[in-house]
Amino acid sequence: MTTPNIIELDHVSKRFTKELDIAERTARMLGSSVEPQTVHAVDGVSFGVRRGEVMGLVGESGCGKSTLGRMVAGLLKPTDGRILFRGRDVAELDGDAARDAALKIQMVFQDPMSSLNPRLRVRDIVGEAPRVHRIAPRREVAGYVEDILEQVGLDPTTGKRYPHQFSGGQRARVGIARALAVKPDFIVCDESVAALDVSIQAQILNLFVRLREEFDLTYLFISHDLGVVEHISDRIAVMYLGRLVELGEAEDLLKRPNHPYTQALVSEIPTFETQKKIYAGIKGEIPSPLRPPPGCHFHPRCPHAHERCRIEVPALREVAPGRLSACHLNDEAAARRPEKAHA
Amino acid sequence: MTALLDVRDLHTHFFTRDGVAKAVDGISFSLQRGEILGLVGESGSGKSVTGFSILGLVDAPGRVVSGQVLFDGEDVVTAGEGTLRHLRGKRIAMIFQDPMMTLNPVLRIDTQMIEAVQAHEKVSRKEALARAREALVAVGISSPDERLESYPHQFSGGMRQRVAIAIALLHKPDLIIADEPTTALDVTIQAQILAEVQKLCADSGTALIWITHDLAVVSGLADRLAVMYAGRIIEEGTTAEVIGRPLHPYTKGLIGSVPQGKRHGTTLTQIRGMTPPLLDLPKGCKFRPRCPRADDQCLTEPPLGPVAGGRRVRCVHPHLEDQEDAVLS
Amino acid sequence: MTDQSVASELELVGNPATVRIDSPITRVAKEFVEDRIAIAGLILIVAIAFVAIAAPWIAPQDPYDLAQLSILDGGLPPGAESMTGQTYWLGTDQQGRDMLSGIMYGLRISLLVAAVSLGLAITIGVVVGVAAAYFGGKLDSFIMRIVDLQLSFPAILIALILLALLGRGVDKVILALVIVQWAYYARTVRSSAIVERRKDYIDAARCLALSHRRIMFRHLLPNCVPPLIVVATVQIAQAIALEATLSFLGVGVPITEPSLGLLIANGYDYLLSGRYWVSLFPGIALVLTIVAINVVGDRLRDVLNPRLST
Numbered sequence: 001m002t003t004p005n006i007i008e009l010d011h012v013s014k015r016f017t018k019e020l021d022i023a024e025r026t027a028r029m030l031g032s033s034v035e036p037q038t039v040h041a042v043d044g045v046s047f048g049v050r051r052g053e054v055m056g057l058v059g060e061s062g063c064g065k066s067t068l069g070r071m072v073a074g075l076l077k078p079t080d081g082r083i084l085f086r087g088r089d090v091a092e093l094d095g096d097a098a099r100d101a102a103l104k105i106q107m108v109f110q111d112p113m114s115s116l117n118p119r120l121r122v123r124d125i126v127g128e129a130p131r132v133h134r135i136a137p138r139r140e141v142a143g144y145v146e147d148i149l150e151q152v153g154l155d156p157t158t159g160k161r162y163p164h165q166f167s168g169g170q171r172a173r174v175g176i177a178r179a180l181a182v183k184p185d186f187i188v189c190d191e192s193v194a195a196l197d198v199s200i201q202a203q204i205l206n207l208f209v210r211l212r213e214e215f216d217l218t219y220l221f222i223s224h225d226l227g228v229v230e231h232i233s234d235r236i237a238v239m240y241l242g243r244l245v246e247l248g249e250a251e252d253l254l255k256r257p258n259h260p261y262t263q264a265l266v267s268e269i270p271t272f273e274t275q276k277k278i279y280a281g282i283k284g285e286i287p288s289p290l291r292p293p294p295g296c297h298f299h300p301r302c303p304h305a306h307e308r309c310r311i312e313v314p315a316l317r318e319v320a321p322g323r324l325s326a327c328h329l330n331d332e333a334a335a336r337r338p339e340k341a342h343a
Numbered sequence: 344m345t346a347l348l349d350v351r352d353l354h355t356h357f358f359t360r361d362g363v364a365k366a367v368d369g370i371s372f373s374l375q376r377g378e379i380l381g382l383v384g385e386s387g388s389g390k391s392v393t394g395f396s397i398l399g400l401v402d403a404p405g406r407v408v409s410g411q412v413l414f415d416g417e418d419v420v421t422a423g424e425g426t427l428r429h430l431r432g433k434r435i436a437m438i439f440q441d442p443m444m445t446l447n448p449v450l451r452i453d454t455q456m457i458e459a460v461q462a463h464e465k466v467s468r469k470e471a472l473a474r475a476r477e478a479l480v481a482v483g484i485s486s487p488d489e490r491l492e493s494y495p496h497q498f499s500g501g502m503r504q505r506v507a508i509a510i511a512l513l514h515k516p517d518l519i520i521a522d523e524p525t526t527a528l529d530v531t532i533q534a535q536i537l538a539e540v541q542k543l544c545a546d547s548g549t550a551l552i553w554i555t556h557d558l559a560v561v562s563g564l565a566d567r568l569a570v571m572y573a574g575r576i577i578e579e580g581t582t583a584e585v586i587g588r589p590l591h592p593y594t595k596g597l598i599g600s601v602p603q604g605k606r607h608g609t610t611l612t613q614i615r616g617m618t619p620p621l622l623d624l625p626k627g628c629k630f631r632p633r634c635p636r637a638d639d640q641c642l643t644e645p646p647l648g649p650v651a652g653g654r655r656v657r658c659v660h661p662h663l664e665d666q667e668d669a670v671l672s
Numbered sequence: 673m674t675d676q677s678v679a680s681e682l683e684l685v686g687n688p689a690t691v692r693i694d695s696p697i698t699r700v701a702k703e704f705v706e707d708r709i710a711i712a713g714l715i716l717i718v719a720i721a722f723v724a725i726a727a728p729w730i731a732p733q734d735p736y737d738l739a740q741l742s743i744l745d746g747g748l749p750p751g752a753e754s755m756t757g758q759t760y761w762l763g764t765d766q767q768g769r770d771m772l773s774g775i776m777y778g779l780r781i782s783l784l785v786a787a788v789s790l791g792l793a794i795t796i797g798v799v800v801g802v803a804a805a806y807f808g809g810k811l812d813s814f815i816m817r818i819v820d821l822q823l824s825f826p827a828i829l830i831a832l833i834l835l836a837l838l839g840r841g842v843d844k845v846i847l848a849l850v851i852v853q854w855a856y857y858a859r860t861v862r863s864s865a866i867v868e869r870r871k872d873y874i875d876a877a878r879c880l881a882l883s884h885r886r887i888m889f890r891h892l893l894p895n896c897v898p899p900l901i902v903v904a905t906v907q908i909a910q911a912i913a914l915e916a917t918l919s920f921l922g923v924g925v926p927i928t929e930p931s932l933g934l935l936i937a938n939g940y941d942y943l944l945s946g947r948y949w950v951s952l953f954p955g956i957a958l959v960l961t962i963v964a965i966n967v968v969g970d971r972l973r974d975v976l977n978p979r980l981s982t
Contacts, residue, residue: 060529061500075875102881115872119894128890129880167617168386175876182880197385198556199614202600206610224529231602231611268534270559271603274583277563279538282531285499301531 004087005048006186006218007072007105012081014042014067039289041067043242044081046316047324049186054212054219056233056250058226058265062289063239066190069222073107073188085186103133106179110191112171116163116178122149123159126177135182145181151214152177153207169200176207180215188220193228205232227269230254235322238262241289241297244316248323258325260302296328304329345416346373347517347550348397353410353420355389355396364621366392366405368574371647376517377548381565381582383558383597387618389574390554394520396420397552398437399427415517433463436511440523442503445510446495452506453491459510478509483539501532508540515547522554537564558597562586570594573619573629576647580654590650590661592634628659636660703975713967720961724779731773732758736928741768747942750949763949765938771949774935775957781931782958785842786911789849794904796850797857802888802896804858805865816862822855827914835923845924849911860903864896898976905969909962916958932958 018037020028028034042064049055059065070076072083074090082089085101093101109115116125127145130136136144146156152173163171172192179187189208193201209232211217223229229236229250236253238246238261246259257263264282284301287293293300299309308328316326319334355367367389374380384390395401397412399419412419414430422430431437439445447455456475457468466474472491479487482505495503504524511519521540525533541564544551555561561568561582568585570578570593578591589595599612616633619625625632627642634641640659647657705711723730733740745754745768753759762771804815822830831848838844868874869892877887916933918924920940925931930938932954939950 060531070875073875073879075878099881102879105879107876107879109872109876111872115876117873117877117891117895120891129882132882132886133880169617178876178880197618198558198597199385199600200617202602202611202613203615205602206613209610226530227601227603264531268530269603270533270557270563272559272586272598272601273563274587276541276566276582279534279541279563282534285501286529286532288499 004051005084006051006086007049007220008084008087009046009048009068009072010082010084011044011046012042012068012071012078012083013040013044014064014071014076015040015079037290040064040242040292041289042071042078045239045242045244046081047237047244047247049218049220051185052216052218053234054221054232056229056236057220057222057239058224058229058236059239060224060286062241062286064242064289065222065224065239068239069107069188069190069220072186072220073105074102075107099133103129103182104185105188106182106184106186107188107190108172108175108179108192110194112168112175112195113163115175116171118163121160121162122154122166122174125163125174126159126181129178129182133182145177148177148181151180151211153203167200168196169203172196172200172204173207176204176211180211184217186218186220188222190222191224192221194223194225201228208232226254226265230269238265241287241292243297243326244324245298245327246323246325247316248320248325252323258319258323258330259298259327260304260329261298262325264301296326346413347376347378347415348374348552349411349413350393350397351411351413353393353396353412354408355392355401355405356408357405359404359622362622365574365624366621367396369410370571370574370576372569372576372579374518374550374552377544377550378567379544379551379553379565381558381561381568382552382554382571383556383561383568384571385556385618387573387621388571390556390571391522393571394437394522394552394554397520398431398435400431400437429463432459432516433514434516435518435520436514436516438504438508438511438519438521438524440526442500442507443495445507446503448495451492451494456491456510456513459513463514474513475509478512479506481512481539481543482506482509483535484509499532501528501535504528504536505539508536508543512543512547512549516549518550518552519544520552520554523556524553525560526555526557533560540564558586559601559603570597573624574621575629575657576655577630577657578655579647580652584652584654588662590654590656590663591630591658592636592660592662593630595662596633628657700975704971707971707974709967710971713964713971716960716964717968720779720957720964721783723776724783727773727776727780731770731776733770733773735769735774735777743768747947749947750953762953763947765950766942766947771935771953774930775932775954778930778932778935778954779957779961781842781925781929782912782915782933782961785845785849785915785925785931786908789846789853789911790904790908792846792850793853793907794857794900796854797859798861798893798900800854801858801861802865802893805862805869806884806888806892808869812862815858819855819858819862822852823859827852827910828917831914831918832921832923835918840923840926842925842929845915845918848918849914852914853907853911856903856907857900860899861893861896864899865892868892868895902969902973902976905965905972909965909969912958912965913962 016039020034020036024034045068057065057068067076071078077091082091085105090101123145126148127141130144131138131141145159149156149159154170154173154177163174166174193204196204205228208219212219221229221232233250235248236250237244238259240261246253246257246262253262254266257266282301287300295311296309296314299305302309314326314328316324317330319325319330350373351371353367353370354365357364357366370393382390382393392401392405396407397419399422401407407420410420414435419427419430453472453475457471460466460471460474475491476487479490484490484505498506525536528536543549553561553565565582567580568582569576570585570591572593578585578589578594585594586598589598593614596612596614600614602611614633619629627644631637631641645657645659647655649655650661742755745764746766748760748764750761750763751759752763760770764770765774800815804812830852834848834851835844838847874887874891877891915924915931919931919933920937922937925934927934935954936951939947943951
């Protein structure tokens, strides 16, 4: 693969610490065992996104996928590790370079209502940044905004309306138009279709696909819905409780999931059935990120868990060309039959 | 055998500042004992309001304007509050998308469950507690005694939903109405809940109305499906038939919209336009402006007419002919 | 227990595009006028404000132009006629000032003090409150400690101490009122700004590399306005009352620029000797003003409150 990585994550971690309040601090002085709580929302994640591809990022609630997306979009600073944009650490940029990098990475949010300022007209929501940053000449901003609204499938004359006068799908389009208006290279889509009705979701997914071709965009497409991610992505990364557990080409990953967690996710994608299906479901709850289990985070729910999984954190290793997985089973399988690493 | 539930030409309207929103506008269906019906529709289709109407839970500015909801032969719409209270919780239970609609955040689970038992039956505290414990075990909760002594906020979303289901099951109701009960849950947890519900309905013979926007989720669970659009049922039939050979262009479009199982990267079949606002519905067939098959005949609204095999469809141009390009073969 | 889901369903039902094209302001205005008492309050406020502003042109006399006063007219009851044949509808005080004119000029001072202090206190409170919510962390803790400290003392006490140190004067009363009031606005703005701050549109604005100042005042602040309006109406009534109290106690405005409070104080000595009107009418003017503002404020609070459905 020679396509350069547009975004590169290098052992990125994010920890959130909840400081003790006065009552808890007093309790602690009096001998109680209250500790400041730390959540490892993202725990040493490394991967690259190639220019022009769609990288899917899936996982269930609390897996850190949104935190990761927000770090890439520059809304949160990593506690450890580096995020490189076109080979340069974004944390070390300043002034105009920092601003340019920030504009080149945009985000499309989940909730189409709360991500639009209710007090601004749509033409201002979309046109503000181009005006402020001189992306379009001042006198041409109005026309520029109309062009973009048209690009995302909105009637340009609706620019004078407020967000509450639009339907959910139209609001999603406004959110996309806002991101497009600053001519980004990279868009983080954080559950961008999750809040939409099925028929509208298809429209927006198709829009994402079309815009990517027209504007030469790269996406980090974050979703809990493996079916949606599979449809749009070239490669998929799977996260569980802050860690990357598997990464690979989309179709291949769904056909031959390696990690037991990915296998569970894949088997539980709801599909159309014409007769009753026996639902099974993997056992167990998703553990609290405050107290993740030791060793492999997935071991309490894993049907193949053994002694080593309870103690040792499995490393993310290449198990086949272009396929990374973090599971001890691979070592043992490799030891026995090195040629069939992920059968 | 008479149907357990028989909804006849139900109209539930909301009288808002801006006009009358006909959220449910002439719905009829029936449900046998032990049957699972999937009530499918997008937001604003009236599927949730239908569920609330069956329980007599529609609040102002909404009102059941006309129609009958016969539960075991008795009309719920005209029943008094006393009868309704007896029905709700005891013979018909409801599960909501947000389990906190059922659970009280400041009371312990045992308190809430004992209260729920004693609301309808004169039993001792001890016996009620035993029933509560039994119900928790039935929904797959592994350490019921510990859970009983906890507060709802100590649980994860999936666990709360299990407890809400356990409460719904306390009186072994004849009918459970579940309104998007797994929508807020993670995929792996959703599969667990589906597994439990499926097992419970099979074991106890409880009838179930599963209200959802997700046709795929309900397709593996329901015996029959009713698809709603703009306050009407537009297609009804057995799951195998509706999924395997959708007749209404909307149902066909919905199935085409879901990315699952489609070839990677292909353009999804999309339904153009958006759901019409209930205050400003189009003339004739409500799906007409979005329908690829619409013509002048569609300016008169078609009835929900019977088609071969006990199916009903509300369409002038149903997809009867093209069996060969059925969405799923 | 079903309210919420029915309401959320309804919201989607009322799915608008073509139905509702009211801007938020139009909607608020429409709902406001549904309450007759609130309309009466609003009309009264407008009338009072008009009288206050236009006092020099509409008052029968200038009560502080000594040339127009005649000591012989002192202490006349309401409705009495002066030596020159002019009717004193509300009577005169012991210096022969027409009470009606006195009240008009007094309102002018009272409202001026309240309005200027309101403007300054809101400005300070908004800047401080929005900054605290937007930047959070240590700045937020520091600012909110000051606010807490400020709010833990009774306003009247702080104002009395300040005026004891500063002396009398319209400007000094304004300064005292700003100091005792900014903290209410800061706290109000901060609490709504903290909620808004977490919404995605603020993150979206940050993604667009907009300046902090722009995000704070163009994106965050406009969404915090409704509770601010409610607090402002309560506080302006408070400010008028506080100023009246201070002036009544003799530490507020100087005798040369008497506000309603000072007028009441002037007549206080004569209350028991039968000349009730010297205190009573300014008192009624004061009460009417405050009640009118509160009635409007209550209605605004009802209309602006975020509710389940729009």
